[in-house]
Amino acid sequence: MSETALLLRPAVRADIVRIVAMLADDVLGAAREDTSPEGLALYEAAFERIAATNGAVRLFVAERDGETVGCFLLSLTPGLSQKGMVRAIIEEVRIDAAHRGRGLGAAMIRLAIEEARRSGASLVQLTSNKQRRDAHRFYEQLGFERSHEGFKLKL
């Protein structure tokens, strides 16, 4: 698949339902998301919180032939360490289930990395649930290294 076939654009409010459907269409996501009409207000409020960061956090969709086939969230975190390095964090990565395994995910993450570089980041980091063995292989093929252990505490 040629990478020019995939287009990234910032998500708009009208994309919320489609994005939530992709987040939910996954072994782990199915138990975590709420695709009911009642759940929509939660995601709309979250979308407003993202918009209020003025670009520090951005939600993107990936389109091919006018169809939304993927999404991810890109956060830019400034810091003092490593001479004031800006780091980018990629989360909420999904390729629509009907389109997986055909190179679209790799193309989307390469575009995400380029976007991070353009935004001044000199490191891209992400975490992936330990159960997601396929996704771990996917990220390693893209050059990500398992250099750290991730720690999370649910609040």
Ligand SMILES: CC(C)(COP(=O)(O)OP(=O)(O)OC[C@H]1O[C@@H](n2cnc3c(N)ncnc32)[C@H](O)[C@@H]1OP(=O)(O)O)[C@@H](O)C(=O)NCCC(=O)NCCS
């Ligand atoms: C992981 C994901 C984004 C990869 O996108 P993709 O378009 O399917 O991947 P590509 O075709 O570019 O790359 C193929 C690699 O992706 C991984 N992959 C393929 N199908 C996959 C699937 N159904 N689920 C998870 N990973 C998959 C494999 O490592 C594969 O490499 P392999 O052929 O050597 O096994 C996508 O499959 C997905 O959304 N999966 C479910 C949710 C998920 O795991 N998200 C990542 C959260 S950290």
